[in-house]
Amino acid sequence: xxxxxxxxxxxxxxxxxxxxxxxxxxxxxxxxxxxxxxxxxxxxxxxxxxxxxxxxxxxxxxxxxxxxxxxxxxxxxxxxxxxxxxxxxxxxxxxxxxxxxxx
Ligand SMILES: C=C(O[C@@H]1C=C(C(=O)O)C=C[C@H]1O)C(=O)O
Numbered sequence: 001x002x003x004x005x006x007x008x009x010x011x012x013x014x015x016x017x018x019x020x021x022x023x024x025x026x027x028x029x030x031x032x033x034x035x036x037x038x039x040x041x042x043x044x045x046x047x048x049x050x051x052x053x054x055x056x057x058x059x060x061x062x063x064x065x066x067x068x069x070x071x072x073x074x075x076x077x078x079x080x081x082x083x084x085x086x087x088x089x090x091x092x093x094x095x096x097x098x099x100x101x102x103x
Pocket of ligand 1: 042045056057058059061062065090091094095098
C-alpha cells in the first residue's frame with residue numbers, strides 16, 4: 001500500500017488502470033493491423049522498384065511522409081515529436097528492408 005492512500009482508494013485506482021490497459025491493448029492491436037496493411041503496400045512498392053530499377057531511398061517522398069504525419073499529429077492532438085520519431089524509424093526500417101531485397 002502507498003503511504004497516505006487508503007486501501008480502498010488504491011484498489012479503485014488499480015481497477016481504473018486495468019480498464020485503461022484494456023483500451024491500450026485494443027488500440028495496440030489496431031496499430032499492428034494498420035502496420036500490416038502498410039507493410040503489404042511496401043511489398044508492392046518493392047516489386048515495382050525491382051521492375052523499374054528504382055532505389056529504396058526516395059528522399060523527396062521521405063520528406064513528404066514525415067511532413068504529412070507531423071501535420072496530422074498536430075490536428076489530431078498527438079505529440080508531433082513522438083509521431084515524427086516513430087515514422088522516421090518506420091521509414092528507415094522500410095528502406096533497409098527494401099535495400100536488402102533490391103541488391
Ligand atoms: C515505400 C517507399 O520506400 C521508402 C519508404 C518510405 C515509407 O516507408 O513511407 C518512403 C520513401 C521511400 O524511400 C516509397 O518510395 O514509397
